[in-house]
Amino acid sequence: MLNLFLTVFVTAFLAAGVRRPFLFVLAYAYIDIVAPQKVTWGFLAQVPVSLIAFVCAVTAWAAAEDKNGIRFSPRQFVLLLLLIYCGLTTRTADFPQEAFDKWSWVWKALVFAMFLPLTLRTRLRIEAMVLIMVLSVGVIVIGGGIKTLAGGGGYGELKLLVNDNTGLYEGSIISTVAVCVMPLALWLARYGTIFKPGWLVRLFALGICFACLLMPVGTQARTGLICVAVLGVMMLRSVKRRMLYIGTIVALGLVAIPLLPSSFTERMSTIRNHQSDQSASTRVAVWKWTIEYAKTHPFGGGFDAYRQNSVSYDTIEAENAGDNNTAILTQRIEEKGRAYHSSYFEMLGEQGYPGLALWLLLHVMGVIHMEIIRRRYAKDTSPELGWVTPLADSLQQAQIVYLFGGAFVGIAFQPFCYMLVGLQCGLSAYIGRVKRAEPKPFRAPRKSAAPQPASAPASA
Numbered sequence: 001m002l003n004l005f006l007t008v009f010v011t012a013f014l015a016a017g018v019r020r021p022f023l024f025v026l027a028y029a030y031i032d033i034v035a036p037q038k039v040t041w042g043f044l045a046q047v048p049v050s051l052i053a054f055v056c057a058v059t060a061w062a063a064a065e066d067k068n069g070i071r072f073s074p075r076q077f078v079l080l081l082l083l084i085y086c087g088l089t090t091r092t093a094d095f096p097q098e099a100f101d102k103w104s105w106v107w108k109a110l111v112f113a114m115f116l117p118l119t120l121r122t123r124l125r126i127e128a129m130v131l132i133m134v135l136s137v138g139v140i141v142i143g144g145g146i147k148t149l150a151g152g153g154g155y156g157e158l159k160l161l162v163n164d165n166t167g168l169y170e171g172s173i174i175s176t177v178a179v180c181v182m183p184l185a186l187w188l189a190r191y192g193t194i195f196k197p198g199w200l201v202r203l204f205a206l207g208i209c210f211a212c213l214l215m216p217v218g219t220q221a222r223t224g225l226i227c228v229a230v231l232g233v234m235m236l237r238s239v240k241r242r243m244l245y246i247g248t249i250v251a252l253g254l255v256a257i258p259l260l261p262s263s264f265t266e267r268m269s270t271i272r273n274h275q276s277d278q279s280a281s282t283r284v285a286v287w288k289w290t291i292e293y294a295k296t297h298p299f300g301g302g303f304d305a306y307r308q309n310s311v312s313y314d315t316i317e318a319e320n321a322g323d324n325n326t327a328i329l330t331q332r333i334e335e336k337g338r339a340y341h342s343s344y345f346e347m348l349g350e351q352g353y354p355g356l357a358l359w360l361l362l363h364v365m366g367v368i369h370m371e372i373i374r375r376r377y378a379k380d381t382s383p384e385l386g387w388v389t390p391l392a393d394s395l396q397q398a399q400i401v402y403l404f405g406g407a408f409v410g411i412a413f414q415p416f417c418y419m420l421v422g423l424q425c426g427l428s429a430y431i432g433r434v435k436r437a438e439p440k441p442f443r444a445p446r447k448s449a450a451p452q453p454a455s456a457p458a459s460a
Helices: 002-016 022-034 049-064 074-091 096-119 123-149 171-191 199-219 222-237 242-259 262-271 278-296 343-376 388-405 415-437
Strands: 310-322 325-336
Touching: 002 022, 002 049, 022 049, 022 096, 022 123, 022 415, 049 096, 074 096, 074 343, 074 415, 096 415, 123 171, 123 199, 123 415, 171 199, 171 222, 171 388, 171 415, 199 222, 222 242, 222 388, 278 310, 278 325, 278 343, 343 388, 343 415, 388 415
Parallel strands: none
Antiparallel strands: 310 325
16 A cells, blocks of 8 residues: 555655646656655566656756846766766776765766756745654654654664665665754744644644654664764754753753663773774774775775775673673674775765865855855844744754764765755855845936136236
């Protein structure tokens, strides 16, 4: 039944784009986030539905969309440089076939991020894109949240829509992305026009946020807990009653901690001491290997260059030996071909220092630009632009969460995160068009002073 429903839904979504070309853009975003081709076993699994939606979106825009006032922003130019550079490193990759497999979806994520701002010409379209991103992630996290409440969670055990530990269905990645979605869902609940704010909309938004908070618990991903803490601190700047906010967070924490499973609290305790946990020790060892690799390969080894790594490290565990004695057990671990588990080291190992610099520039520019927009329109409460500062704030929060979460999980090329970049560029372009369209105040030409007649010379 699920297979039939998804097939009909995706087909209808694409068919609707024939009348409304922008729906192809939304359909591509939905397909890239939910990946229905992974969930189903029938028609969708047999055709490149993501590529079809991408081609339809670009073709429909080229044929039918208004292109007046289009400007290529500096961040889009950085995306283009990153795209070209990744293409070059793919041609010289250490593992050509594996690199080409990753390139086959990375280029779409980068091109879509460049293309998306060209389509976001109205507030309605910007809001629709935010809405489809929130609801698409909601499709994944709501079911995962229900299973977590029912006791079906655990590290590597939470089953989402599909039993596939890749993409958004990997525990640390979905935990990070779920926290990124929370400020966007809250923005929709306050400023949305497609579903106008009301108690039902607010209740649904709070329900999605609650499901997002359950993802770090259900997956037991330490990255998710860090992202929740980062978002909690950042929201202090946005809330009006800070003491009430802090008190509510503390109260909810005191109530929630006793209800958390012991396996979750035990795993979170390893954040302080990575040597007691093999997974954390592996990450540190891989990061050290990547730094050494970059010294001899400053331009990177192409996608999936981690496959050649070989790391060894010691895990340290303390055991109670009785009579108040503690035995320290040290075990030597050797592993090969372990993933980077960090977006920063993923970029360094695969794209070298130039690629890492472009990637950092792209995201730092986004954080700064959203801050500029946030401050510039902070006092504008008009219906036309009163929603701009809160959206810029939400997009900035989502991006900073991504940058913190990306330090512990390899999502440097995660399509969802590049959709955030495209949204930021689209918001900036929209504001620019609105400002350019505003009538300029009339200024009367200055009248030049009449020349004074020359005075007669005084008689002697």
